[in-house]
Amino acid sequence: MTKPNFAAMSKSELKAYLLKHRNDTEAFHALMDKITSEPNQTFYTVEEVGKLQELIEDRRQFKGNS
Numbered sequence: 001m002t003k004p005n006f007a008a009m010s011k012s013e014l015k016a017y018l019l020k021h022r023n024d025t026e027a028f029h030a031l032m033d034k035i036t037s038e039p040n041q042t043f044y045t046v047e048e049v050g051k052l053q054e055l056i057e058d059r060r061q062f063k064g065n066s
Contacts (some may be wrong), residue, residue: 003026003027004017004027006026006027006030006031007030009030011031011034011035014027014030014031014034015031018031
C-alpha cells in the first residue's frame with residue numbers, strides 16, 4: 001500500500017487521515033510541519049481593536065439583559 005502525498009494534503013485532510021491512522025508518525029510530522037510553517041500572528045489596527053472592544057461590551061450587556 002502506498003502512502004498518500006502528505007505535502008499535498010491540507011491541514012484538515014491530514015487531521016482526518018491521522019484520526020484513521022493514529023500510529024502514522026510520518027503523517028503526524030507532516031501535520032506538525034504544516035502547522036509550524038504557517039504564520040500565526042495577526043495584527044490589528046487601532047480601529048479594529050476599538051470595534052472589538054465595542055462588540056465585547058455589547059455582548060456583555062446583551063447577556064446581562066437576558
